[in-house]
Amino acid sequence: MTGFLDSLLNGLALGSVYALIALGFVTIFKASGVLSFTHGSLLLLGGYLVAVLHDDIGFAGALAVAVLVTAAVAGALDRLVLQRVGGTDPHAAHVQTIVTIGVDIVLVTDLARRIGGDLLPLGDPWGSAVTDLGPVTVADSRVAAILVSAVAIGGAFALFRFTPWGLSLRAAAEDREAAALMGVRLTRVRTAAWCLAGALAALAAVFLVAFPAPGLERTTGQIALKAFPAAILGGMTSPVGALVGSMLIGLTEAFVAGYQSDLHVLGEGFGDVAPYAVMVLVLLVRPAGLFAAKGAARV
Amino acid sequence: MSDPRTLLLKRGPLLLVALLLCALPFYLDAFWLRIGLFSMAAAIGAVGLGLLSGTAGQLSLGHAFFLAVGAYGYVWLAGEPGPGLPPAVALVLAVLLAGAAGGLFSPVAGRVKGIYLGVATLALVFLGHHVLLTADSVTGGFNGRSVPPLELGGFTFAESDPELTVLGVPFGAEERLWYLGLVLFAVTWFTARGLLRGRPGRALVALRDSETAASVMGVHVARYRSAAFVVSSMYAGLAGALLALSFRRVVPDYFSLALSVDYLAMIVIGGLGSVAGATAGAVFVTALPLLMTRYADQLPLVATPGSGGGSIGPTEASRYLYGAAIVLILLFAPDGLHGLARRTRARLSRRPSVTGPHGSGPSPAPERAGSDAASDTPARAKEHTP
Amino acid sequence: MSTPAAPAAAPPPLDVRGVTVRFAGLLALDDVSFTVAPGTVHAVIGPNGAGKSTCFNVLSGLYRPSAGTVRLGAAELTRLAPHRIAALGVARTFQNIVTTQGTVADNLMLGRHALSHAGFAASALRLPRALREQRAHLAKAREIAELIGLGAHFDSPVALLSYGDRKRVELARALCLEPRVLLLDEPVAGMNAAERTRMTGVIEEIRAELGLSVVLVEHDMGLVMRLADEVTVLDFGRAIAHGTPDEVRRDPEVLRAYLGTAGAGEDAA
Numbered sequence: 020m021t022g023f024l025d026s027l028l029n030g031l032a033l034g035s036v037y038a039l040i041a042l043g044f045v046t047i048f049k050a051s052g053v054l055s056f057t058h059g060s061l062l063l064l065g066g067y068l069v070a071v072l073h074d075d076i077g078f079a080g081a082l083a084v085a086v087l088v089t090a091a092v093a094g095a096l097d098r099l100v101l102q103r104v105g106g107t108d109p110h111a112a113h114v115q116t117i118v119t120i121g122v123d124i125v126l127v128t129d130l131a132r133r134i135g136g137d138l139l140p141l142g143d144p145w146g147s148a149v150t151d152l153g154p155v156t157v158a159d160s161r162v163a164a165i166l167v168s169a170v171a172i173g174g175a176f177a178l179f180r181f182t183p184w185g186l187s188l189r190a191a192a193e194d195r196e197a198a199a200l201m202g203v204r205l206t207r208v209r210t211a212a213w214c215l216a217g218a219l220a221a222l223a224a225v226f227l228v229a230f231p232a233p234g235l236e237r238t239t240g241q242i243a244l245k246a247f248p249a250a251i252l253g254g255m256t257s258p259v260g261a262l263v264g265s266m267l268i269g270l271t272e273a274f275v276a277g278y279q280s281d282l283h284v285l286g287e288g289f290g291d292v293a294p295y296a297v298m299v300l301v302l303l304v305r306p307a308g309l310f311a312a313k314g315a316a317r318v
Numbered sequence: 319m320s321d322p323r324t325l326l327l328k329r330g331p332l333l334l335v336a337l338l339l340c341a342l343p344f345y346l347d348a349f350w351l352r353i354g355l356f357s358m359a360a361a362i363g364a365v366g367l368g369l370l371s372g373t374a375g376q377l378s379l380g381h382a383f384f385l386a387v388g389a390y391g392y393v394w395l396a397g398e399p400g401p402g403l404p405p406a407v408a409l410v411l412a413v414l415l416a417g418a419a420g421g422l423f424s425p426v427a428g429r430v431k432g433i434y435l436g437v438a439t440l441a442l443v444f445l446g447h448h449v450l451l452t453a454d455s456v457t458g459g460f461n462g463r464s465v466p467p468l469e470l471g472g473f474t475f476a477e478s479d480p481e482l483t484v485l486g487v488p489f490g491a492e493e494r495l496w497y498l499g500l501v502l503f504a505v506t507w508f509t510a511r512g513l514l515r516g517r518p519g520r521a522l523v524a525l526r527d528s529e530t531a532a533s534v535m536g537v538h539v540a541r542y543r544s545a546a547f548v549v550s551s552m553y554a555g556l557a558g559a560l561l562a563l564s565f566r567r568v569v570p571d572y573f574s575l576a577l578s579v580d581y582l583a584m585i586v587i588g589g590l591g592s593v594a595g596a597t598a599g600a601v602f603v604t605a606l607p608l609l610m611t612r613y614a615d616q617l618p619l620v621a622t623p624g625s626g627g628g629s630i631g632p633t634e635a636s637r638y639l640y641g642a643a644i645v646l647i648l649l650f651a652p653d654g655l656h657g658l659a660r661r662t663r664a665r666l667s668r669r670p671s672v673t674g675p676h677g678s679g680p681s682p683a684p685e686r687a688g689s690d691a692a693s694d695t696p697a698r699a700k701e702h703t704p
Numbered sequence: 705m706s707t708p709a710a711p712a713a714a715p716p717p718l719d720v721r722g723v724t725v726r727f728a729g730l731l732a733l734d735d736v737s738f739t740v741a742p743g744t745v746h747a748v749i750g751p752n753g754a755g756k757s758t759c760f761n762v763l764s765g766l767y768r769p770s771a772g773t774v775r776l777g778a779a780e781l782t783r784l785a786p787h788r789i790a791a792l793g794v795a796r797t798f799q800n801i802v803t804t805q806g807t808v809a810d811n812l813m814l815g816r817h818a819l820s821h822a823g824f825a826a827s828a829l830r831l832p833r834a835l836r837e838q839r840a841h842l843a844k845a846r847e848i849a850e851l852i853g854l855g856a857h858f859d860s861p862v863a864l865l866s867y868g869d870r871k872r873v874e875l876a877r878a879l880c881l882e883p884r885v886l887l888l889d890e891p892v893a894g895m896n897a898a899e900r901t902r903m904t905g906v907i908e909e910i911r912a913e914l915g916l917s918v919v920l921v922e923h924d925m926g927l928v929m930r931l932a933d934e935v936t937v938l939d940f941g942r943a944i945a946h947g948t949p950d951e952v953r954r955d956p957e958v959l960r961a962y963l964g965t966a967g968a969g970e971d972a973a
Contacts, residue, residue, distance in 0.1 A: 100649070113433050117586055120644065124638075124640070124641030128638055251438070286451070286453075289448065289452075295444045298437075299426065299445075306426070
């Protein structure tokens with residue numbers, strides 16, 4: 020029973036962190052049709068900034084700077100690079116997607132070089148503290164992950180629903196051409212989307228490397244890719260879908276890891292790759308994801 | 319269709335390059351031969367990915383997985399533990415095995431399109447890596463397995479057995495594998511160009527440019543998508559087997575996402591959708607880090623390997639370079655090296671002058687361009703956008 | 705079940721019965737029926753957004769209607785995927801030009817796809833039969849290009865052609881399928897007067913020489929009046945009138961729904 024509750028809490032914590040990243044994917048995709056393969060490096064950038072700054076300006080300050088800088092870098096990437104690629108080519112979004120891979124190579128190479136073989140602590144306030152919640156003991160970092168993510172995700176949903184930007188975003192996702200005709204400033208909408216996604220990625224970094232993870236390492240960015248299955252399961256355009264997909268992925272990973280000994284046929288460390296297995300299984304049944312908008316019967 | 323002179327002019331350069339490549343082992347040392355060998359293996363894989371991502375427009379980040387299937391397939395089939403088949407048979411079966419692996423994924427590859435497939439194929443790399451680490455009875459686990467040398471009718475592609483000296487040059491593993499690589503690459507070149515210029519190639523281009531147009535012209539969309547995936551996997555399998563033979567040891571960590579991204583870089587840098595471009599890109603991405611490592615002490619800003627301390631090593635320097643190359647090429651020359659070469663050639667000969675009744679000149683207008691602005695028809699309904 | 709597409713043989717009738725298409729609650733086509741008699745030109749006209757292109761997308765299998773059937777002879781098209789419909793000899797052009805990268809020859813050869821067989825293995829190995837097939841179809845494609853007046857541009861990249869020529873590439877590509885039924889979606893839209901005259905001539909010629917059925921969506925009433933044997937008028941997804949061009953022109957409901965709104969567009973050519 021405690022094993023079950025442990026896994027459940029771990030899964031929820033992991034899921035809420037994936038949700039931060041997956042929401043970023045979805046936001047960017049809705050605004051521009053681009054799949055961001057730069058997210059790994061954005062995440063790494065956010066984590067790296069917190070790691071090097073927290074000694075001097077404290078954790079909260081470092082986190083604030085990291086979130087702002089990562090958002091700015093993501094926005095600049097969109098405005099200065101991606102929006103200049105492809106022009107009127109109907110495949111422009113695809114070309115831009117490949118550009119995000121190129122950018123990721125450069126950023127990850129640079130950050131990995133700076134991090135080297137080290138494990139950088141982020142100096143987060145919850146450290147390795149644990150709290151007893153009834154029968155289970157949870158790391159404070161997990162609780163913090165769930166709470167902070169819930170607030171951030173709620174904030175993002177409020178932005179989607181109640182701001183003019185959110186409306187523009189939905190209009191752009193429906194029909195880019197029509198939105199442009201109706202006066203939606205697509206360039207701004209999508210740059211803002213990238214900024215939001217960058218900020219969420221930086222936030223996610225903090226929880227991904229918090230206890231019981233050992234700290235920030237050069238490969239931390241790859242974890243961002245696990246949010247891709249989450250976003251794909253949600254159909255890529257649905258924030259709610261991304262949220263559900265993230266929870267599904269997080270819980271799967273946690274339960275597979277938690278019941279490792281019963282699942283030894285799958286091999287050690289299968290939990291790490293379980294999200295991808297889930298993605299393939301879902302795509303086999305529903306190639307457009309679980310929450311894809313059901314449009315006209317367009318064959 | 320063409321007289322022998324023009325045929326020679328057309329085929330001449332290709333023939334000359336082939337002759338040159340055959341002569342190189344007599345002049346180059348092992349270091350350069352290894353660069354060439356890795357480049358040829360990479361080129362085979364890149365041609366395969368180019369067919370899928372460049373021609374058919376289906377992004378794949380799972381190429382490393384199929385390279386691994388080819389490499390490990392060969393090692394297991396020809397080795398011990400394993401059935402210990404004759405290596406040449408194992409090589410052919412390894413390619414087929416990679417194709418079969420691609421076929422198993424076809425329910426996804428046939429229905430998931432474009433950049434989405436890129437995400438779906440991430441699964442292959444990570445799950446594949448996990449299997450390579452876990453199934454140690456077949457793969458040797460983390461430490462991998464050593465690769466049995468290829469043997470063809472008593473001739474071994476290794477240091478000796480039989481000893482061989484041609485024109486005073488001792489033929490070791492590098493020299494022998496060079497010719498093997500050359501033959502396999504020639505096969506790749508021949509088949510891939512046949513595909514691209516034939517009926518399947520046109521169908522794949524149509525699929526990429528407009529799925530709607532392709533389907534109403536009779537192209538079975540899902541089947542062609544899957545087929546492109548399978549064929550691309552087979553080239554990857556061949557490349558993987560050749561890489562295994564060159565490395566003489568296969569380890570799981572080599573077949574990572576970064577390797578998939580390397581192949582993507584190759585075809586983007588070379589120019590999507592052309593065999594020559596994929597080859598050029600493969601040589602660039604493969605040779606760059608090796609050359610940088612070799613000449614690190616003579617390059618500004620680049621530290622020799624192992625000097626550490628946050629300095630830029632040759633591997634990093636080359637990754638910066640080709641990461642930036644992807645971005646810059648897509649920003650300024652989306653058709654890559656191949657397009658650059660073609661445009662230079664066109665400028666050197668003469669500009670094509672195609673002027674239609676519209677007098678719109680040779681500016682390539684993309685489909686659906688609003689060039690009918692000056693027309694005298696009533697506004698057209700926008701109810702159908704394929 | 706399909707007979708080889710021989711241009712001389714009369715095509716089977718194309719029978720559209722009670723076709724209804726719904727997009728997220730919006731009724732794009734509402735119980736539309738009409739029959740295209742073998743070897744005739746049947747025009748589908750109507751104001752913008754009347755459902756003409758939706759109708760074409762149903763005919764070519766891109767949309768699956770929520771009700772109704774489309775039959776070509778004995779074959780029911782509504783159950784078939786687009787590539788199967790193409791194999792039955794139904795070819796179409798698009799309102800917005802949809803060509804693929806490459807030369808005119810490449811595009812026309814795509815039109816020969818359904819009629820040729822070389823697969824991946826045969827093409828990769830350049831088997832003699834694949835090469836022979838390719839040569840034969842290339843010759844046929846060149847013939848069709850000449851017929852449409854694209855002979856001079858046969859090896860030019862499509863992207864370099866003028867608008868009118870690219871429209872003709874689409875038509876030629878459709879003809880390369882050796883269709884029994886040809887669906888033309890606004891074949892002269894966006895063309896200048898000279899190009900229109902030329903295109904009209906080409907369509908008349910095709911019809912006379914190949915004896916196929918043509919379904920035509922067009923705004924240019926001049927062209928419709930000149931080419932069509934029969935006209936179906938759509939308005940808000942409903943078929944409001946059928947008849948010869950003359951009958952339709954005098955139909956009061958048509959005048960109100962279509963010509964009234966299109967106003968100056970009437971007889972533009």
